[in-house]
Amino acid sequence: MKIEAVDLFYLSMPKVLDIGDGSQDALLVRIRAGDYEGWGECEASPLTSIASFVAPMSHSACKPVKYSVEGKNINDIADIYNISKLVYENSFDLLQADHMLSGIDIALWDLLGKIKQATVYSLLGYKKAYPKLPYASQLFGNTPEETFLKAKKSFDMGFKAVKFGWGPFGKGTLEEDVAQLRAAREGLGKDIHLMIDAGTVWIDNNTDASKRLNALKEINAYCLEEPFINGELAAYKQLSTASPLCPLAAGEGCHNYAQAAAMIEYAGLRFIQIDTGRIGGITAAKRVADLAKAKGVTFINHTFTSHLALSASLQPYAGIKDDLICEYPVESQQLALDITKEKILPDSNGMIHVPDLPGLGMTVDTEKLRPYLVDVEINVNGNNIYKTTAL
Amino acid sequence: MKIEAVDLFYLSMPKVLDIGDGSQDALLVRIRAGDYEGWGECEASPLTSIASFVAPMSHSACKPVKYSVEGKNINDIADIYNISKLVYENSFDLLQADHMLSGIDIALWDLLGKIKQATVYSLLGYKKAYPKLPYASQLFGNTPEETFLKAKKSFDMGFKAVKFGWGPFGKGTLEEDVAQLRAAREGLGKDIHLMIDAGTVWIDNNTDASKRLNALKEINAYCLEEPFINGELAAYKQLSTASPLCPLAAGEGCHNYAQAAAMIEYAGLRFIQIDTGRIGGITAAKRVADLAKAKGVTFINHTFTSHLALSASLQPYAGIKDDLICEYPVESQQLALDITKEKILPDSNGMIHVPDLPGLGMTVDTEKLRPYLVDVEINVNGNNIYKTTAL
Numbered sequence: 195m196k197i198e199a200v201d202l203f204y205l206s207m208p209k210v211l212d213i214g215d216g217s218q219d220a221l222l223v224r225i226r227a228g229d230y231e232g233w234g235e236c237e238a239s240p241l242t243s244i245a246s247f248v249a250p251m252s253h254s255a256c257k258p259v260k261y262s263v264e265g266k267n268i269n270d271i272a273d274i275y276n277i278s279k280l281v282y283e284n285s286f287d288l289l290q291a292d293h294m295l296s297g298i299d300i301a302l303w304d305l306l307g308k309i310k311q312a313t314v315y316s317l318l319g320y321k322k323a324y325p326k327l328p329y330a331s332q333l334f335g336n337t338p339e340e341t342f343l344k345a346k347k348s349f350d351m352g353f354k355a356v357k358f359g360w361g362p363f364g365k366g367t368l369e370e371d372v373a374q375l376r377a378a379r380e381g382l383g384k385d386i387h388l389m390i391d392a393g394t395v396w397i398d399n400n401t402d403a404s405k406r407l408n409a410l411k412e413i414n415a416y417c418l419e420e421p422f423i424n425g426e427l428a429a430y431k432q433l434s435t436a437s438p439l440c441p442l443a444a445g446e447g448c449h450n451y452a453q454a455a456a457m458i459e460y461a462g463l464r465f466i467q468i469d470t471g472r473i474g475g476i477t478a479a480k481r482v483a484d485l486a487k488a489k490g491v492t493f494i495n496h497t498f499t500s501h502l503a504l505s506a507s508l509q510p511y512a513g514i515k516d517d518l519i520c521e522y523p524v525e526s527q528q529l530a531l532d533i534t535k536e537k538i539l540p541d542s543n544g545m546i547h548v549p550d551l552p553g554l555g556m557t558v559d560t561e562k563l564r565p566y567l568v569d570v571e572i573n574v575n576g577n578n579i580y581k582t583t584a585l
Numbered sequence: 586m587k588i589e590a591v592d593l594f595y596l597s598m599p600k601v602l603d604i605g606d607g608s609q610d611a612l613l614v615r616i617r618a619g620d621y622e623g624w625g626e627c628e629a630s631p632l633t634s635i636a637s638f639v640a641p642m643s644h645s646a647c648k649p650v651k652y653s654v655e656g657k658n659i660n661d662i663a664d665i666y667n668i669s670k671l672v673y674e675n676s677f678d679l680l681q682a683d684h685m686l687s688g689i690d691i692a693l694w695d696l697l698g699k700i701k702q703a704t705v706y707s708l709l710g711y712k713k714a715y716p717k718l719p720y721a722s723q724l725f726g727n728t729p730e731e732t733f734l735k736a737k738k739s740f741d742m743g744f745k746a747v748k749f750g751w752g753p754f755g756k757g758t759l760e761e762d763v764a765q766l767r768a769a770r771e772g773l774g775k776d777i778h779l780m781i782d783a784g785t786v787w788i789d790n791n792t793d794a795s796k797r798l799n800a801l802k803e804i805n806a807y808c809l810e811e812p813f814i815n816g817e818l819a820a821y822k823q824l825s826t827a828s829p830l831c832p833l834a835a836g837e838g839c840h841n842y843a844q845a846a847a848m849i850e851y852a853g854l855r856f857i858q859i860d861t862g863r864i865g866g867i868t869a870a871k872r873v874a875d876l877a878k879a880k881g882v883t884f885i886n887h888t889f890t891s892h893l894a895l896s897a898s899l900q901p902y903a904g905i906k907d908d909l910i911c912e913y914p915v916e917s918q919q920l921a922l923d924i925t926k927e928k929i930l931p932d933s934n935g936m937i938h939v940p941d942l943p944g945l946g947m948t949v950d951t952e953k954l955r956p957y958l959v960d961v962e963i964n965v966n967g968n969n970i971y972k973t974t975a976l
Contacts, residue, residue: 206641214645216678238647238678241965245636246681250597250959254605255784256629286785286814287607287629289840289863290637290681360645393646394677398843423677425843428850449680452789452816456847459819472680568641573962574632 204240214360217530223297232305236297246290256287292449299475307553320513325545328522334361338377345381359391379413434462446496469496479510500533595631605751608921614688623696627688637681647678683840690866698944711904716936719913725752729768736772750782825853837887860887870901891924
């Protein structure tokens with residue numbers, strides 16, 4: 195079977211706010227072959243990723259992403275690996291290509307699952323998908339009082355694990371951060387896992403990060419996520435052995451396997467967090483999950499958007515029983531909720547389950563998405579090289 | 586003084602060929618403030634970088650690059666650092682932003698140099714710019730015979746150092762590669778430094794790379810460049826200690842300081858090669874040069890395009906006397922040659938000199954460039970968000 199069409203759909207809320215909420219827009223990828231179609235989603239800046247898909251060639255290693263996808267075979271897993279390999283070879287000087295590839299690779303796994311009537315995790319070699327413990331992932335409130343109320347709400351909803359991140363954290367004084375951390379713990383009570391996401395706020399500054407370690411210990415933080423920017427290996431390593439110890443989590447910014455491998459190998463992480471929508475898709479994420487397992491580092495998905503992205507991000511480690519925790523978006527915009535007809539909801543034990551249906555097991559609700567569709571037109575020297583397809 | 590205008594110019598040869606020659610198109614950046622203007626150039630996929638400059642915001646950490654540049658102050662070095670910092674903060678989920686920032690940062694240094702009537706290298710803190718030994722950087726011929734003739738030509742032109750890379754190298758049999766290597770050495774004679782660029786062809790496969798070590802020793806290779814893809818730290822480290830030893834060079838793919846720091850720290854490199862047009866501009870490149878010096882690793886520019894890019898890429902290590910070698914494009918397309926009125930040419934001793942004029946010391950030849958200008962128009966929901974400015 196050949197790939198007959200690759201269509202990109204840029205969706206957006208009517209108004210995008212200047213807040214750390216990545217669910218305000220989305221780039222969906224639909225790939226069609228024969229009677230089948232697969233869907234994928236990639237992270238951030240839809241217009242830039244669309245440009246990477248259609249941009250005129252700059253040279254042999256800077257071709258548009260579409261060059262390595264359109265018209266290619268899709269009959270077996272080897273075909274998906276081949277397309278990844280082609281994108282890396284043909285577009286490796288095109289920085290944005292890794293994000294674009296992510297959505298394409300996810301759509302290809304969904305498509306192949308539908309062709310073979312198999313779940314993606316089984317195609318990846320897992321005999322079984324284990325339940326995951328979702329943590330409610332959300333932004334810090336603007337004040338400790340707001341954070342307290344958000345924490346209380348998550349507790350009341352029955353979440354066993356909660357993450358707070360971004361917002362004002364790390365941007366004001368140490369005392370303000372301590373107040374935020376205490377408010378989160380107070381709202382949750384002592385038995386809930388509490389994870390803290392610094393959103394790279396300290397860049398590479400170990401002194402600023404280290405000052406928070408006492409408070410993180412006081413609130414019994416499960417982990418500290420992204421104190422530094424992605425790839426600052428030495429800063430991570432140093433903080434990982436600082437006192438009092440706090441387990442570190444990072445990796446969402448990795449846009450290829452080699453970067454994640456370096457974080458696992460050199461950064462002293464306890465948790466590697468992979469965004470399937472950024473790292474090059476399910477193919478690259480599965481390689482990272484395998485490496486993490488071999489190295490004793492726990493794999494966690496990074497997902498802050500739709501349930502399509504959530505299903506995609508769970509597949510790469512669905513079969514690893516001990517990697518129990520998963521990021522679970524609880525503050526998504528309506529757009530993200532409207533993307534799929536099905537939702538992945540916690541069961542009565544508070545656990546979530548990877549869909550046991552072909553592909554990613556999700557149906558994209560094209561009708562509901564139409565009002566969100568952003569019309570893009572790109573002309574180069576008077577020739578139209580991209581125009582949004584009808585949804 | 587405030588930044589009043591940032592204009593992007595996508596230039597291209599009439600026909601872009603499917604060869605490893607990055608000089609077939611270019612993205613120039615012009616920044617104006619008061620009566621002054623500065624110029625920069627960034628690597629690869631102009632359309633994608635333009636999209637990153639104007640794309641609608643996705644969330645607080647995925648804003649278009651222009652958000653952090655337009656209207657900002659430009660009076661002093663601190664203003665340039667501030668703009669870099671803002672781009673990292675405001676666009677860190679926008680992968681392509683690092684390439685776009687590179688051209689902007691270069692233009693800002695050129696602009697500030699013109700405002701202060703100072704060379705960029707002096708603004709960077711260097712008292713003096715030392716002459717550099719240029720190596721003629723070119724592609725392998727399609728056959729050993731072609732490579733031999735190219736090598737002979739470089740010798741006749743008086744180059745003391747030559748690099749061959751890409752083309753068929755690493756893509757065929759070991760014997761074919763050995764024949765290419767011998768042809769290059771035979772064409773140059775025994776006294777010329779000969780560098781070999783594998784163009785990441787072995788991805789992370791040490792076995793394939795190691796098989797070439799004997800031949801590299803036989804031809805007395807000065808270094809082996811990019812056997813693996815950027816960031817494959819473990820593969821590099823392993824090859825760096827394999828027998829027979831061959832000094833390794835890499836780093837051109839780094840798109841931020843942290844990645845280059847990791848390559849210096851963990852990859853066992855003898856040479857770190859930085860493309861100022863990719864790593865985030867002169868600001869990031871200078872940080873890498875400082876680190877390389879401290880760690881005993883030799884800094885080399887990566888430049889395969891214009892003399893504007895060449896001047897920009899020399900500034901960050903102009904004042905480091907011992908880092909003698911520099912990459913020098915000798916096969917550029919006419920477009921790349923037409924970008925600047927001035928050229929940086931070898932003197933009678935075969936050495937080149939960083940221009941001793943304000944900024945980058947180059948004049949962009951706007952008139953000559955007009956025929957190359959690519960007209961780009963991007964419309965989002967019926968609104969024009971980008972249209973090429975007249976040159």
